[in-house]
Structure formats: structure tokens, C-alpha cells
Amino acid sequence: MPLGERYGGDKSESRYCGVETDFDDDIPNLLSFNIHGGFDFLLATLMNPDYRPSLLGDDTSRSHALPFAGSDLVLSPSQWNSHVVGKISSWIDLDSEDETIRKDSEIALKQEIAWASHLSLQACLLPTPKGTSCANYAKCLNQILQNLGSMQLWLRIQLDDSEYDAAERNPDHRGEGQIDSWELWNSFRLICEHHDHLSVALDILSSLPSSSSVGRWFGEPVRAAIINTNSFLTNARGYPCLSKRHQTLTTAFFNHSVQIVITGRPVHNIPLGASGSSSENPIEGGWRHPLKSYLDYLAYLYQKMDPLPEQERFELGYRDYLQSPLQPLMDNLEAQTYETFEKDTIKYSQYQRAVAKALVDRVPDENATSVTTVLMVVGAGRGPLVRASLQAAEETERKLKIYAVEKNPNAVVTLHNLVKLEGWEEIVTIISSDMRDWDAPEKADILVSELLGSFGDNELSPECLDGAQRYTSFIQPVTACKLYNDIKSHKDLVHFETAYVVKLHRVARLAHNQPVFTFTHPEYSTKKSNQRYKKLLFNIPGDTGSALVHGFAGYFDATLYKDVHLGIEPSTATPNMFSWYSLYKYLDPYDT
Ligand SMILES: C[S@@+](CC[C@H](N)C(=O)[O-])C[C@H]1O[C@@H](n2cnc3c(N)ncnc32)[C@H](O)[C@@H]1O
Numbered sequence: 001m002p003l004g005e006r007y008g009g010d011k012s013e014s015r016y017c018g019v020e021t022d023f024d025d026d027i028p029n030l031l032s033f034n035i036h037g038g039f040d041f042l043l044a045t046l047m048n049p050d051y052r053p054s055l056l057g058d059d060t061s062r063s064h065a066l067p068f069a070g071s072d073l074v075l076s077p078s079q080w081n082s083h084v085v086g087k088i089s090s091w092i093d094l095d096s097e098d099e100t101i102r103k104d105s106e107i108a109l110k111q112e113i114a115w116a117s118h119l120s121l122q123a124c125l126l127p128t129p130k131g132t133s134c135a136n137y138a139k140c141l142n143q144i145l146q147n148l149g150s151m152q153l154w155l156r157i158q159l160d161d162s163e164y165d166a167a168e169r170n171p172d173h174r175g176e177g178q179i180d181s182w183e184l185w186n187s188f189r190l191i192c193e194h195h196d197h198l199s200v201a202l203d204i205l206s207s208l209p210s211s212s213s214v215g216r217w218f219g220e221p222v223r224a225a226i227i228n229t230n231s232f233l234t235n236a237r238g239y240p241c242l243s244k245r246h247q248t249l250t251t252a253f254f255n256h257s258v259q260i261v262i263t264g265r266p267v268h269n270i271p272l273g274a275s276g277s278s279s280e281n282p283i284e285g286g287w288r289h290p291l292k293s294y295l296d297y298l299a300y301l302y303q304k305m306d307p308l309p310e311q312e313r314f315e316l317g318y319r320d321y322l323q324s325p326l327q328p329l330m331d332n333l334e335a336q337t338y339e340t341f342e343k344d345t346i347k348y349s350q351y352q353r354a355v356a357k358a359l360v361d362r363v364p365d366e367n368a369t370s371v372t373t374v375l376m377v378v379g380a381g382r383g384p385l386v387r388a389s390l391q392a393a394e395e396t397e398r399k400l401k402i403y404a405v406e407k408n409p410n411a412v413v414t415l416h417n418l419v420k421l422e423g424w425e426e427i428v429t430i431i432s433s434d435m436r437d438w439d440a441p442e443k444a445d446i447l448v449s450e451l452l453g454s455f456g457d458n459e460l461s462p463e464c465l466d467g468a469q470r471y472t473s474f475i476q477p478v479t480a481c482k483l484y485n486d487i488k489s490h491k492d493l494v495h496f497e498t499a500y501v502v503k504l505h506r507v508a509r510l511a512h513n514q515p516v517f518t519f520t521h522p523e524y525s526t527k528k529s530n531q532r533y534k535k536l537l538f539n540i541p542g543d544t545g546s547a548l549v550h551g552f553a554g555y556f557d558a559t560l561y562k563d564v565h566l567g568i569e570p571s572t573a574t575p576n577m578f579s580w581y582s583l584y585k586y587l588d589p590y591d592t
Pocket residue numbers: 328329332333338341342378379380381382383384385405406407408411433434435436450451452464
């Protein structure tokens with residue numbers, strides 16, 4: 001039974017909670033026991049733990065008898081598919097020094113994954129690499145991944161801090177057998193060439209690494225978090241609960257569609273009256289699954305999360321989805337695109353505030369009725385900035401004359417209609433032209449434009465406006481495995497070279513962002529150039545450990561007038577504005 005329903009039609013994978021089980025050759029009973037107990041799926045060993053290929057004798061007999069698992073008929077295909085995640089035998093060690101174990105491991109790994117695939121399981125949990133070297137394990141798995149259907153493989157990795165702490169105390173301390181678990185995962189997935197069916201299941205222990213170190217995992221394909229009952233504390237009433245840091249982490253997992261799996265024996269003695277009979281028989285009334293109190297606690301955490309704001313819900317489908325940036329100079333935008341812009345009321349109210357301030361600064365109260373300010377909206381689209389400017393004039397009781405310049409002839413049609421409909425003919429002159437070619441009959445007192453891309457200049461703002469805004473772009477290194485894989489899937493250079501617009505979600509921001517380029521308009525200098533070059537050094541917090549940079553996130557902040565700004569740089573982002581997502585650009589880690 002799902003942990004809860006956060007909003008109408010909650011589709012998050014994280015509402016399903018699993019339980020890790022010991023080997024049991026009666027899978028139907030094991031499944032029924034746990035499903036009746038409230039869990040949604042099992043993490044179940046499919047093979048008898050005593051099975052070793054080498055015990056079967058020579059090759060001939062091996063091909064005749066494969067007694068490694070029960071029949072696929074014991075469950076229906078949909079039960080296998082929806083309720084079982086297969087656990088690959090934990091004895092498997094493909095990098096073992098022992099030749100027999102290594103060979104057995106290679107055979108068993110292939111057999112078990114093939115069997116799980118035959119059962120149409122959604123996923124299989126792979127055992128944690130045994131030592132610091134996992135080259136053969138990763139190499140064999142990479143071969144398997146080349147022909148694997150849709151099944152996901154979750155590599156089990158411990159989220160531990162012991163190695164890192166030791167290394168921090170003494171950097172020379174990290175020797176044989178000590179490796180940051182993220183590094184283990186990284187070398188594994190590099191050998192598997194970032195295969196998108198390879199993901200991570202994190203084992204959560206009672207102590208957690210630093211938040212910077214944990215933060216790295218949010219740019220990785222983490223599918224499950226396995227929480228041991230030992231990691232739970234006990235509340236005043238004797239029930240299991242999690243530490244504040246574990247709660248924060250669990251909530252972050254929920255928000256990133258990571259499924260929780262409970263493992264271990266019950267270690268809390270729940271007062272009998274509260275939990276019902278201790279009978280182990282699921283049929284009898286009053287029966288409770290031995291791990292139910294842990295499940296109830298997770299359901300409580302899930303249900304107490306703040307509901308997603310409406311806009312955020314609307315944008316769920318855009319999360320981590322690569323979009324090519326608009327090209328409003330080269331292309332003529334469509335009506336639907338203008339419609340989307342015009343819904344962002346916050347953006348226009350910022351423009352209105354900026355124009356109002358500029359009007360009041362320029363024209364003192366005593367001249368309000370005698371002085372007319374010339375305002376030009378360059379790139380007027382269907383007119384929302386014209387409307388915002390007129391509202392600013394009304395609010396400040398100043399007089400305006402507006403030129404609305406637009407090069408898209410289709411938008412100009414709508415603009416003409418708007419001016420007629422609103423009766424603005426005396427105030428607004430429409431210029432159907434490229435702003436770079438237009439010979440203005442008079443100088444503007446105020447210039448209003450919105451040609452900003454997610455990185456400020458990537459929609460050609462400087463080139464078009466050369467000739468009272470200032471804006472700055474910012475970048476930040478990120479781990480973003482999903483985005484990297486999406487780009488890689490195209491197998492061409494063009495996609496690696498494109499800067500995409502993305503609603504970033506599954507990313508780890510590895511260092512503070514830094515300003516890159518600032519453009520100021522108008523640019524009076526005689527040596528003006530829009531060429532820019534900048535070298536930046538990013539400091540990743542010392543307690544992060546190693547990390548892989550999949551590219552840069554880009555943002556902008558624009559000063560419209562004095563203290564009125566708009567932007568998406570995270571620390572100063574204009575609240576509730578949705579016209580711009582971040583920019584994501586791949587960076588080749590070997591390209592210096
Ligand atoms: C991002 S849209 C903004 C439109 C409008 N201000 C709004 O908020 O809905 C930019 C507009 O500038 C226009 N544009 C881009 N380059 C231009 C140029 N060189 N001259 C005139 N208009 C231009 C585009 O056609 C488009 O309508």
C-alpha cells in the first residue's frame with residue numbers, strides 16, 4: 001500500500017516502499033506476507049544461496065540441470081513485474097583472487113540476471129563490489145548491459161562516512177581497502193560507459209557523511225535507499241523514528257523519486273496493546289507485520305511533506321528535460337509561445353515597477369502633466385511590456401509616448417489589434433521592423449526590452465540592444481547524470497555542444513555559482529565588443545569528497561532599473577517567476 005497521496009494523482013515512484021527479505025523458496029507466501037503487511041515490493045533473493053555453478057560438475061551436466069531457482073509459474077507475470085526486485089546473490093565476487101569463486105561469480109551473475117530478465121522484473125539489486133577494485137565486475141556487467149531489455153540494475157553502495165573521515169583527518173591515511181563509496185560507484189559506471197540502465201541503491205547507515213558529501217548523490221541515478229532498522233532511533237513512546245538529518249535525507253529522497261526499502265530485524269519493542277498480537281500468521285485478525293512500525297513512520301514522513309505548489313506540479317514533466325533554447329531573433333515565435341510568456345505576471349510586474357521608478361526619477365511631480373517621456377519597447381511581441389509601461393504611467397501619473405518595435409510580422413498583427421481595442425492609438429506607435437535597422441525619429445528616454453535567455457546573453461540581447469539595462473550571467477559546476485545520458489544518447493557532437501534550457505532537479509550543485517559576463521546597455525564605448533572570455537576557479541567544499549562534473553548550470557540576473565531586478569540566479573531569484581529555467585551545458589572533463 002503506497003505511503004500516501006501527496007496531491008491528486010501522485011505519480012511519484014517514491015510513494016512505494018519495499019522490504020528486503022531473506023532467501024525463502026516459498027516466494028508466493030513471502031510475497032503475500034509482506035504485501036499484506038503493507039509493503040509494496042520485495043527485495044528478494046531469487047537463487048538458493050548454496051548454489052554454486054562449480055558444484056554442478058562438468059559443463060555437460062551443467063547444461064542439463066540448472067537447479068538454481070524455482071519455477072516462474074509460482075507468481076503471475078504482473079506479480080513478478082510489480083512486486084519483486086531481484087537480489088543478485090551477495091556471495092558473487094568477480095574480482096576475487098580465488099579462481100573458482102571468480103569463475104562461479106561470472107557464471108552466476110549472468111544466469112541470475114538472465115533469470116530475472118526472463119521473469120520481467122523491473123529491477124535487480126547487484127551486490128556491493130567487495131574490495132576497492134571492481135574492474136572485472138564492471139567489465140562483465142557492461143557486457144550484460146549491452147543486451148539487457150528494459151530491466152534496471154541497481155548497484156548497492158554504502159552511504160558511509162568512515163573512510164572519508166579517516167582521509168580528512170589524515171589525507172595519507174586512505175590506503176588499501178579504503179575508498180570513498182562514491183569513487184567506487186564512479187569507477188564502476190565509467191567502465192559501464194554511463195549506461196542508463198545502471199543505477200544506484202544506497203545503503204543508509206546510522207551515521208551520515210557531511211551534507212556536501214551526501215549532496216553529490218542527487219546528481220546520480222539513485223533509485224533506492226535501503227534503510228536498516230538499526231539506523232532508527234527510539235522516540236519517547238518506544239516507536240522508531242529517524243534523526244533530524246536522516247529525516248531531511250529521506251524527504252529529499254522522496255522528492256527525487258527514490259524508493260525506500262527497509263531492511264533488518266525489528267529492533268524496537270512496540271508496546272503490545274498498540275501494535276496488536278505478535279502472531280506471525282497474516283491470516284489471523286490483529287496481525288501486524290514485524291516491520292510495520294518502521295513503515296508507518298516512513299508513511300508519516302511522506303505524508304507530512306509540504307504539498308508541491310501548483311506551478312511546480314504543472315512543471316513536473318519539465319524536470320531534467322533538455323529543451324533547445326528559443327531563437328527569437330532567427331525564428332518568428334508562435335502564438336502559443338507568446339501565450340506562455342504572458343502568463344508570467346511576476347515578470348511584467350517587475351518591469352512595471354522599474355518603469356514607474358524611472359518615470360518618477362525623470363519627471364518631477366510638478367512637471368508630471370507637462371513633460372512627456374519617450375519610451376521604446378524593443379521586441380514588443382504581442383504587447384505585454386507596452387501594457388506594463390502604460391500601467392506604470394497611470395500609477396505614477398506621468399505622460400508617455402511609446403514606440404513598440406517588433407520584427408515578427410505575425411506578432412505585429414496582434415499588436416495592432418491590441419492598440420485599437422484598448423484605444424491606445426494616440427500614445428503607441430507600432431514599428432514593424434528589426435530594431436537594428438530602424439532609424440528612430442527621436443531619442444528614447446527609457447528603453448524597455450526582454451530579450452533575455454537563461455544565461456542572459458544567449459538570446460542575442462547584447463547584439464540587439466547595443467546602441468539601459470545591465471545583466472550578468474552566472475555558472476556553477478554540476479553532477480547531472482540524467483542530462484549527460486540524454487545528450488550522450490544522440491551520439492553526435494552537436495548535442496554535446498548545445499547549451500540547453502532545463503528545469504534542473506536531479507543535479508548536485510558542487511560549488512557556489514560565480515558571475516561570468518556582464519553586459520551594460522546602452523554601451524557608449526567606441527571600443528565596444530560583445531566578445532567575452534573568462535577563466536574561473538571553483539572551490540568544491542573540502543568535505544565533499546571526489547565528484548564528477550557533468551557540465552555547468554547557467555543563470556542570469558538583470559537589473560531593469562536601480563534596485564528593480566529580475567533573474568534566476570538561485571540566491572536572488574525572482575520568486576514565482578517561471579519564464580526561465582536554468583541553462584545546462586555539457587563540459588568535457590578532459591577538456592582543459
Ligand atoms: C522573448 S520575446 C518577448 C516578447 C514580449 N516582450 C513578451 O514579453 O511577451 C522577444 C521578442 O523580441 C522580438 N525580437 C527579437 N529580436 C528582435 C529584433 N532584432 N528586432 C525587433 N524585435 C525583435 C521577437 O520577435 C519577440 O517577439
